[in-house]
Amino acid sequence: MSVVVRTVSRVVAPVALAFGAYVIMHGHLTPGGGFQGGAVVASVVALLVVAFGAERWRKWTHALLPLEDVGAMAFVILAFLGLGATFFRNVLAGSGGLFGAPVPRLGPNPGALNTAGTLPLMNWAVGLKVIAGLGAVVILLSLFGREDG
Amino acid sequence: MGNMPFVVSMLLVAIGFLTLIARRNLIKLAIGISIIEMGVNLFLVSLGYVRGGIAPIYTYAPPEAKTMVFPTPQALTLTAIVIGLATTALMLAFAVVIYRHRGTLDAGKIRELRG
Amino acid sequence: MKRWLFAAALLVLAGYLLGGSAWLRPFGGPIRSEMDRYFIENAQAEVAANNVVTAIVFDYRGYDTLGEATVLFAAVVGVVLMLRKVKG
Secondary structure, three states: OOOOHHHHHHHHHHHHHHHHHHHOOOOOOOOOOOHHHHHHHHHHHHHHHHHHOHHOOOOHHHHHHHHHHHHHHHHHHHHHHHOOOOOOOOOOOOOOOOOOEOOOEEEEEEEEOOEEOOOOHHHHHHHHHHHHHHHHHHHEEEEEEEOOO | OOOHHHHHHHHHOOOOOHHHOOOOHHHHHHHHEEEEHHHHHHHHHHHOOOOOOOOOEOOOOOOOHHHHHHHHHHHHHHHHHHHHHHHHHHHHHHHHHHHHOOOOEEOOOOHHHOO | OHHHHHHHHHHHHHHHHHHHHHHOOOOOOOOHHHHHHHHHHHHHOOOOOOOOOHHHHHHHHHHHHHHHHHHHHHHHHHHHHHHOOOOO
C-alpha cells in the first residue's frame, strides 16, 4: 500500500497490540478476555498484512502454528490442575499464592489483578491460541493464489 | 411492541435465509450464514436482558444498581461467536480452494454443489 | 418452479420466526433464573473474579470452552491443510 497507509499502520499497530494485551490481561476484571483480546491482536496481523503485503509474513506461519498448539496444551494442562477434585476445578482461587487473593470486598469494588485463580492464566492460554490461530488463518488466506502458493 | 429486539434479530435471521436462497455466489452464501449467526447471537443476548440491569461485572459497578443482566446467555453467546468465526474462516477457505480448482464461485455451475 | 417453492418456504419461515418472536415474553422481563442468580451471587466468593461472564466461561462451564477451543483448533487445522503450499 501507499506510504500513508504504512506510516499510519506503524503508529496504530503498537497501540492496538497494547490494547489487545490489556483486554486479555484484565479479562477477569473488565469486559473482555482471551477470545476478545486475541481477536484484537489478530486484527493487528490483518492490518500488517494489508499494509506491508502478505509475502513478508509468510515465515510467520511456521512460528504461529506451533504457538497455537502451545496455547491449547496450556489450556488443557491448566484444566487438569484441578483433577484432585474435578476437571476444571479452580485450585488457585483463594489459595493465597499466584492469583490467589480474594476479591477486595464482595459487591462493587475497584478490582485487583491478583485474583481469580486460574482464570487469568486460562485467558492467556486461550488468547495465545486465538492470536496464533487467527493470525495464521489471515496470513494463509491472503497468501493463497500467489504463483508460489 | 414490547419485544422489538427479538423481532429485529429474527428479521436478521430471515434476511440471512433470503440471502441463502437468492444468491449463488459462495462468498455471498458465507455472508448470509454470518448474518444468520449474528441474528441468533443478538437473540440470545437480548433474551437475558433484565430491565434496569447492569453488565454482570463487579469492577466499579454503580452501587445503586439493584439487578444484573443474566450472565449465562452472554457466556454461551461468546462461545457461539468464536465457533461462528471458525466456521466462517473454514467456509472462506473452501471458497478460495473451489475458485482455484474450478475458476468460478457460482454454486450453480459447480456440479458437485448443485442442490 | 423451484425458486417459487423456495420463496414460499422462506415466507412461511419468516412469518413463523417473526410471529413467534413477537409472542415471546416481553423484552427485559425474563423468567427468574435460579442458575443465573447463583452465578451472580457466588462468583465473587467462589471464583474470586469480578467478571461473572469470565467466571462462567472458564470455571462453571469450562467444558463448553474446551469444546469451543477444540472447534477453533479443528477449523484452523482445516484451513492450514487446505491452503498450505503443496509440494510438487
